[in-house]
Amino acid sequence: MSFDDDDTQYLDFLDLLNETENTTDPNYLLSKTVRLCQKTAVNQFGAQIIPTFYCVNFFLSYLGNGLVLFIIYKYEKLNTVTNVFLLNLVLSNLLFASSLPFWAVYHLSEWIFGEALCKIVSSAYFIGFYSSILFLTLMTFDRYLAVVHAVAAAKSRKRVYAIVASVVVWCVSIVASIKELVLRTVSRNHLSGLVCEESGFEESIMKHWRKVSYYQQFLVFFLLPLFMVMYCYISITVRIMSTRMKEKCRAIKLIFVIIFTFFVCWTPYNVVILLRAIQMSMEGEESCDASDRLDKVLYVTRNIAYLYCCISPVFYTFVGKKFQSHFKRLLAKKIPCLTRHMSLNSQSTRTTSQRTPHSTYEY
Structure with a gap:
């Protein structure tokens, strides 16, 4: 190839470069460097603590909620509003806890369970989480009715009321979690x-949905409850x-x-x-260090x-004399040698449910 040909190609290259510069839309020009935050340190931090936390939560949840469920089955009946709400609270916590082993494995390596389980586990995770908060709030409101408005609430606090309220809570939780079933997919990341x-749409749309989820969590499932x-x-x-209640x-x-x-x-x-x-709503570049600290x-x-969320049924039930008595009876039956160390009083168990609504807090 001759030097003339080289000069010609070089001139053609300069012309193409000038033409490109003249036709470039200024809107696409960046006036500053865009930094992408590497989440390597945060992911390592999560891989160290999250699996342990999730495993502990899983075992505590199934131990505590399973015990409450067994006592309800063994000694109680679902003919009271409190027991219906308590049963639903236990089921919501078990549903939530059932997703934790999947997330523990996920944080240790990668998602190995396929796209179908990705959607199902994500939905179960949020449905159980949201419904647990709502059932705790509903149980608190029911206690309020039983104590503060005992006479007026005596006619309305029926089993049908408890079933309808529970169905509403499950429906609200499912609707709040529907985006997990729609948007959750499995994809390959070159680092993870x-x-x-969540994926499938433009980044601006996904960012909008994430902000909606955050505000939904804060306002509906925290501030209101x-x-x-x-x-x-x-x-x-x-x-x-x-x-004049005793043990006031x-x-x-x-x-x-x-x-x-x-x-x-x-x-x-x-x-x-x-x-x-708020951080996602703010325009401008966010600090990677601040983002990492917030993630940790x-x-x-x-x-x-x-x-x-996992131990709440135990906390809400075993502070009561009736469930304490049921638990003692269960231990005495399974471990007879403990009988002499326990003061079982079956009569107090029967009369507990026959007291006035104020006895809800006679522990």
């Missing part, structure tokens, strides 16, 4: 391997203070413990959720919330 995540729980228990406390101080202490535990376990996680939503805090606070 097979991933089970928190206000209802606080209002109901404050009203119950005022009502108990105005009665112990009942008020229990109410304080319930509110405090609910607030401490749920507030940090939902504050982080709100911060993530999310891992820790989320597992605290999940732990409360």
